[in-house]
Amino acid sequence: MSNDRLSASRRLDVALAMAARGDIEAAIEVATAAIEADSEWDEAYFALGEMHEKAGQGEQAVEAYRQYLMRDETDRMGAEVRLMLLGAVAMRDRLPPEYVRALFDDYAPRFERSLRDKLIYRAPELMYEAVRTLLADLPRPLEVLDLGCGTGLVADVFAGQVDVLDGVDLSPRMLNRARAKGMYRDLREADITAMPDMATAQYGMVIAADVLNYLGDLEGVLAMIRSRLVAGGILVMSLEEGDIYPFDLGPGQRFRHHPDIIFDWLKKAGLEVVSNQQGVLRQEKGVSVMGRIVVARSAPVLSGLVDLAGTPSLATDAEAGIGVSVLLH
Template structure:
């Protein structure tokens, strides 16, 4: 078994430089030479898969990604995601957590600049507009849980409008940047599908901005969110919209959810849709990424009471929460 990692690394650097100049076929040959120097280097197989994929060599790309997975079972580079997009494996119900963590750890230093300046990301603003008229009727103090909080882009918009912000994220480097803003009370590194104990057990509002796109099947996580809401509390979430029922994986390596399955899952979780608004979440490769901003509340019983966490309580305020509203946000 060859194991000259230094030589392999040098060869792979050359291969990637060739690919950057558009000489993809030559890059593939040099990447193969890198693997000959160290045939146990997982990253070299992944790079070879990418080069084959770019060249339109589907079968060779699939084989390279499979070789990568044989050497890295955690899949921190996301080979299974590539295999799903290539149709080589069945659609999974989530992206590999180690891949998502590594992706955002690497992305953290340039995350805000990239989203705000290059991608014109505006989901937090759309989410705030979707709940602004409802917030006066939410229980006080208004404690908010920011799922997949990242660097704190939601906090930039909601800080000063709520009493407390707590956050959860998978990426420690993203959390470090959120922590530096000094606006969160409690920040935890965790997978949102296995929520840790927080400073507060239940919240008046849960915000999920562009985090549920990394999960396919949302039934369990919506039930978890429901369990974290106080009576009358609301969930506001952004989702990329898809035409495939129940969901599919888009070219941006994020799940797109069909509107009908979202309605089914929310109903099963005991959440009533208050609004369901369509809007442009970001720009990507010159194209608008369409999504949904959905607001849902603990289900109202026939006698006008709110059933939440096994407790029946009167609905706060004068009942101004409306029925489902579909509007285009610009």
């Protein structure tokens, strides 16, 4: 570490401590001094951008994030996401892959405890309930592809109900934890938009539990999923719901999809909607986040797409007796 970086690191540590105490203006001053000590330290610019955001100084935050991106083109800290939320850049169709990988690599050690204990995560159980009555009619042996498998929470629920589970995830540290469970046949580190060759070419079921929230435009990935399904195979996915067509980025840094575009994309992909359940996905700062669990079937010829207005709905947790909880950053 150079003397400049060492000095900058010490100053930034002080700035972060000040920000944690709520002394934002003083934190900004010290963080700026850290950058003066090492003007090429990308992380210092990102931290300064966060501090300006907390201070309500949008223009200064935008400039700091742009300075960060000039020094880290991979955007592992997600500056472009912040710029989208600030309205400084056009909406992209996905979150930066390096950012998502770094996010979940860091989160892996506390991922399950956080979701299960703090967020009461129930998506795998609810997705199983959505497909339970369909399993008997699926081809055997029933081979299943778990997209964005993470640490294997889907396997915890589905492993005893299917014959084979394969998984794909962007984060190697999440995959290490899934591998340790011993419930997957094949685990691959990959971007789900550029799927690698797996142990099986086509699957009887594809599960996408809270992974498509990190993509905006789903047309391509749904076509890919269709290509990985046998005729009559099913996709079950969870999605956050938004009011802006076709999608927008929520404050939790996940995409929210308008219901109409979901059904357009499914139809284009050759997937016929079997069920569409609406409900509260989680609470975010005391506000209910609405979403959907959609089951769709691969068929050679579509006999008709379920109209959104006619699909079954879980209006409230109380009526349905269930709820969905997803990752909250």
